[in-house]
Amino acid sequence: MMAETTTRPVNLILLGPPGAGKGTQARMLEEAFGLVQLSTGDLLRGAVASGTPAGLAAKTVMDAGELVSDEIVLAVLKERLDGPDLAKGTILDGFPRTEAQARALDTLLAAKGQKIDAAISLKVEDEAMIARVAGRYTCAACGEGYHDDFKQPREEGMCDKCGGMEMKRRADDNAETVRTRLQAYHAQTAPLIEYYNARGTLTEVSAMGDITVIAADLDAIVGKLTQVS
Ligand code: ADP
Ligand code: ADP
Ligand code: ZN
Numbered sequence: 001m002m003a004e005t006t007t008r009p010v011n012l013i014l015l016g017p018p019g020a021g022k023g024t025q026a027r028m029l030e031e032a033f034g035l036v037q038l039s040t041g042d043l044l045r046g047a048v049a050s051g052t053p054a055g056l057a058a059k060t061v062m063d064a065g066e067l068v069s070d071e072i073v074l075a076v077l078k079e080r081l082d083g084p085d086l087a088k089g090t091i092l093d094g095f096p097r098t099e100a101q102a103r104a105l106d107t108l109l110a111a112k113g114q115k116i117d118a119a120i121s122l123k124v125e126d127e128a129m130i131a132r133v134a135g136r137y138t139c140a141a142c143g144e145g146y147h148d149d150f151k152q153p154r155e156e157g158m159c160d161k162c163g164g165m166e167m168k169r170r171a172d173d174n175a176e177t178v179r180t181r182l183q184a185y186h187a188q189t190a191p192l193i194e195y196y197n198a199r200g201t202l203t204e205v206s207a208m209g210d211i212t213v214i215a216a217d218l219d220a221i222v223g224k225l226t227q228v229s
Helices: 022-033 040-050 053-064 070-081 099-111 126-134 175-189 191-198 211-225
Strands: 010-015 036-039 089-093 118-123 136-139 145-147 202-206
Touching (some): 010 022, 010 191, 010 211, 022 036, 022 145, 036 040, 053 175, 118 191, 118 211, 126 136
Parallel strands (some): 010 118, 118 202
């Protein structure tokens, strides 16, 4: 039988410590498959910037490198999950980060007749992730991610994607906060690998190679999910 495109949205989770490359790969998957990246970090930074009550509550926690409460994160995500632009599906980047969030997500999706199709765990050594976070910066206009050593724009100081000239660095991307974030990952988020393994949706991918090599691995995985035969 010929493969045909599925009409049900495809929902992916990218799991991994800070600096694993979740955001970088999510943006590439968006372009390749028409899925929409939902980053709870970006949603929370948006709430902080606009000074909403959720943002005010989240700011000090984020600056310290700890996890924002499930209640706040779920409220922010829930609102976004109802977006009309998610017809093809989503790439959840940085969510869920606790088992309570994972369970709440299953319930939210079930209410829409959807599910998690794959939880992709990006495996990266702690040393590598510290170097990645330390050199990270993004385009202020479009959010494209760059790195001092590993992903420089073609022209220094200018975004490849949109031509923007303003680059920014996150306040929490400092050596001290990164250690706290890494601890939070190992204690609260890494157990989700087993959560999704037990549900048959886990795929593990090495995230130690080049960005393009990892992208090719993910393309192969996601390509299979977006087709039914
Ligand atoms: P995450 O969203 O998981 O925190 P990012 O996608 O923001 O991670 O990547 C962290 C930093 O490392 C960014 O500066 C990015 O350009 C860079 N980066 C991403 N993937 C790789 C890779 N495979 N090798 C080297 N650097 C990478
Ligand atoms: P990274 O991928 O580098 O870890 P994120 O942008 O995903 O960074 O997250 C930045 C911060 O936002 C986290 O350290 C945490 O304080 C908060 N945050 C983001 N997503 C969640 C979540 N799902 N649950 C709790 N806190 C979150
Ligand atoms: Zn840009």
